[in-house]
Amino acid sequence: MGLEQKLGDMGVVTTSLEKAVGWARSNAIWPMLFGLACCAIEMMSTQASRYDLSRFGMELMRASPRQSDLMIVAGRVSRKMAPVLRTLYDQMPDPKWVIAMGDCASCGGVFNNYAIVQGVDEIVPVDVYVAGCPPRPETLIEGILKLQDKIKQEPLKKWQ
Amino acid sequence: MPANNPTLHEAPESVLTESNAQLDITLEQLKKLVTPRAFTGETMLLNMGPQHPSTHGVLRLLLELDGETIVSCIPDIGFLHTGIEKTHEGKTYSKGIPLTDRIDYLAPLSNNLAYVGCVEKLLDLEVPLRAQYIRVILLELTRMNSHLVWLGTHALDIGAMSVFLYCMREREMILDVYELVAGARMMTSYFRVGGLWRDIPPGFTDLVQKILDVFPERLLEYEKLLKDNPMWKERTVGIGVIGKEDAIAYGMTGPSLRGSGVNYDVRKAYPYSSYDQFEFSVPVGSNGDVYDRYRCRMEEFHQSLKIIEQAMKRLPAGPVMVDNRKIAPPPKHEIAYSMESLIHHFKLWTEGFSVPEGEAYFAVESGKGEFGCYISANGGPKPRRVHFRAPSLCNLQALPRMSRGCLIADMVAIVGSIDIVLGEVDR
Numbered sequence A: 001m002g003l004e005q006k007l008g009d010m011g012v013v014t015t016s017l018e019k020a021v022g023w024a025r026s027n028a029i030w031p032m033l034f035g036l037a038c039c040a041i042e043m044m045s046t047q048a049s050r051y052d053l054s055r056f057g058m059e060l061m062r063a064s065p066r067q068s069d070l071m072i073v074a075g076r077v078s079r080k081m082a083p084v085l086r087t088l089y090d091q092m093p094d095p096k097w098v099i100a101m102g103d104c105a106s107c108g109g110v111f112n113n114y115a116i117v118q119g120v121d122e123i124v125p126v127d128v129y130v131a132g133c134p135p136r137p138e139t140l141i142e143g144i145l146k147l148q149d150k151i152k153q154e155p156l157k158k159w160q
Numbered sequence B: 001m002p003a004n005n006p007t008l009h010e011a012p013e014s015v016l017t018e019s020n021a022q023l024d025i026t027l028e029q030l031k032k033l034v035t036p037r038a039f040t041g042e043t044m045l046l047n048m049g050p051q052h053p054s055t056h057g058v059l060r061l062l063l064e065l066d067g068e069t070i071v072s073c074i075p076d077i078g079f080l081h082t083g084i085e086k087t088h089e090g091k092t093y094s095k096g097i098p099l100t101d102r103i104d105y106l107a108p109l110s111n112n113l114a115y116v117g118c119v120e121k122l123l124d125l126e127v128p129l130r131a132q133y134i135r136v137i138l139l140e141l142t143r144m145n146s147h148l149v150w151l152g153t154h155a156l157d158i159g160a161m162s163v164f165l166y167c168m169r170e171r172e173m174i175l176d177v178y179e180l181v182a183g184a185r186m187m188t189s190y191f192r193v194g195g196l197w198r199d200i201p202p203g204f205t206d207l208v209q210k211i212l213d214v215f216p217e218r219l220l221e222y223e224k225l226l227k228d229n230p231m232w233k234e235r236t237v238g239i240g241v242i243g244k245e246d247a248i249a250y251g252m253t254g255p256s257l258r259g260s261g262v263n264y265d266v267r268k269a270y271p272y273s274s275y276d277q278f279e280f281s282v283p284v285g286s287n288g289d290v291y292d293r294y295r296c297r298m299e300e301f302h303q304s305l306k307i308i309e310q311a312m313k314r315l316p317a318g319p320v321m322v323d324n325r326k327i328a329p330p331p332k333h334e335i336a337y338s339m340e341s342l343i344h345h346f347k348l349w350t351e352g353f354s355v356p357e358g359e360a361y362f363a364v365e366s367g368k369g370e371f372g373c374y375i376s377a378n379g380g381p382k383p384r385r386v387h388f389r390a391p392s393l394c395n396l397q398a399l400p401r402m403s404r405g406c407l408i409a410d411m412v413a414i415v416g417s418i419d420i421v422l423g424e425v426d427r
């Protein structure tokens, strides 16, 4: 059933550009295929058979940062990986969003030590934090839906 | 970038520059790794990873190419270095168990066993038979879990998408068992020093039985998709060959070694957790190529099912934890009326138990190969040093040897065939 059936023959629909853009953007997110550690396996499960992320319009992961606008940091970020992660983030075109998936990416998790960056928000701005070690696929989906809500409400602005 | 966090647009220098220093490699060092032809422009240096969909995580490979042929391959690891071994030194023996889940996150229970087995060896503990059998059932499920992810991603790398979806579907069945016994889908920490966290809950038998019923037919499905598929064979037969002697010399273990025709399996060579009471065979390949390694793992599915079936049938009754209260925590209901239990409980969770001075090595056959744990104990409640022998790391060492002379497109097939997990390589 399409939009036109729902609206009947109203002919013209008015909305603000801001809302229309936000709605369109939130439903066509292109996440980057980028896994770091254990959480990446749960991210794979989220896309695979039982949980099927494609129900929410974002099943197509892109392997290249230049084609994606969502970075799901799935796993622990070591100090050696940090500059790589930042480079990838910088390569993504605007507008772009970041989800910190798992305790490690959010705050260092169980690894409060010399090797792990204590939260990926030290190097890139994070929009949604998803808790869990690893977060269940349902939790990740919830996080993504939260992000969609956030995108819908974003005002229009000049991207750099 | 989102305007809500403007201060973060520039990443703090401290984190980035510090790690950049580690990435630096001097020209002199680089010269030794590649052939002189790379400096005349005759061959090309190509960087693969650390962000690459087919490197199974964050592996970086520096490839020297002559046209499309790989002249040399230099793996660069450490992008997932987590400092797990060092962190262990600050944890009591029981608090160390959750860290082991995160080494090879596709086989958490194998890691658990290597660690608790090593501590049990130091303490000279005999684990109750029921616990040993339950361990075996879960270890074999873990092997299948690990192999399913391997098969799915390996096939995906080579271009067979549907296998991945099937494998993940079956994997969920195993994760359901994990969740039932341990409460978590991936990070189980179910094995404890001296036995298990608790006995298996009701419903366990049904779930495992369902796996036993469903799997043979599903395995047939995978075989139909790949085994005689000409495209699959084209990409795997005769690719990434490594001979017997070389494989042993590189310290390879697991299906990657057995694909080359060496019959070595820790379960047979140094039986643990009463593996010697089960009947199973160890599949061995002959050519040492990608296809044979694939065959070995596929056969292992059947052997795992066979072991689980036997263990389920003969599962003995009895306790699942040693009754030494200095090590095993007292049951909760006892704490309410026994002062002594309360003291034991308090002692165990605040201080932990002490392990006599000494050192021990305990190895298990995980899905990847010989996963070993070495602990040097100093008599206190915390270890002096913990080291893990990671099969992925040793298998990865052979990658340059295997890939020499292959085409660049074969690289993903070879990386997939040695089944590495970067969490285990870097720890």
Ligand code: SF4
Binding pocket: A037, A038, A039, A074, A075, A076, A101, A102, A103, A104, A105, A109, A110, A132, A133, A134, A135, B102
């Ligand atoms: S949060 Fe847990 S599961 Fe995720 S990467 Fe960290 S240790 Fe692994």
